[in-house]
Amino acid sequence: MNHDLSPSPWIARWSHLAAPGASVLDVACGAGRHMRWFAERGLSATGVDRSPEALASASRFGRTVLADIEDGLWPFAGQSFGVVVVTNYLWRDRLPDIVAAVAPGGVLLYETFAAGNESVGKPSRPDFLLQPGELLAACTHLRVVAYEDGFLPAPDRFVQRIAAVREASGADLAPPRYPL
Numbered sequence: 001m002n003h004d005l006s007p008s009p010w011i012a013r014w015s016h017l018a019a020p021g022a023s024v025l026d027v028a029c030g031a032g033r034h035m036r037w038f039a040e041r042g043l044s045a046t047g048v049d050r051s052p053e054a055l056a057s058a059s060r061f062g063r064t065v066l067a068d069i070e071d072g073l074w075p076f077a078g079q080s081f082g083v084v085v086v087t088n089y090l091w092r093d094r095l096p097d098i099v100a101a102v103a104p105g106g107v108l109l110y111e112t113f114a115a116g117n118e119s120v121g122k123p124s125r126p127d128f129l130l131q132p133g134e135l136l137a138a139c140t141h142l143r144v145v146a147y148e149d150g151f152l153p154a155p156d157r158f159v160q161r162i163a164a165v166r167e168a169s170g171a172d173l174a175p176p177r178y179p180l
Helices: 009-017 033-039 052-061 092-100 134-138
Strands: 023-027 044-049 063-066 081-087 102-113 143-152 157-165
Touching: 009 033, 009 081, 009 102, 009 143, 009 157, 023 033, 033 044, 033 052, 033 081, 044 052, 052 063, 081 092, 092 102, 092 134, 134 143, 134 157
Parallel strands: 023 044, 023 081, 044 063, 081 102
Antiparallel strands: 102 157, 143 157
């Protein structure tokens, strides 16, 4: 398998939280490594990125949307997805839109750089580094199944990552089980 298309171990670990047949939104999808991961598991994937070159690769794995989500409109207003994936990307103004895109019963899988990373490499600008607890705060209305905030080696990096679900409503539903 092409190393560039290997999924993040965090995404692979928590992808079992996706319901069968769930739709997937990969935000800042790049060449589509996570679109590929979910498509190979039978899920319909949509990727958004501002790079036409990246989307040319990603389009092999599902639908792609060319959009600058930092300076333009959020192209998924009013839409929701069973899985929303974000890796190595942070644009704070879009965090509410990203969380809102998680459908009832859906899961948010998010992993990106955190404060401290400036001591080991790039990104080093505070604009692109999550502050302690920031990802947890963005997921206040979701049920956090897993969360980590710390240092990973090879390559050295500081990250925050979360797996969080938007629980479906209904008093008659059995308590959800989120396998760890």
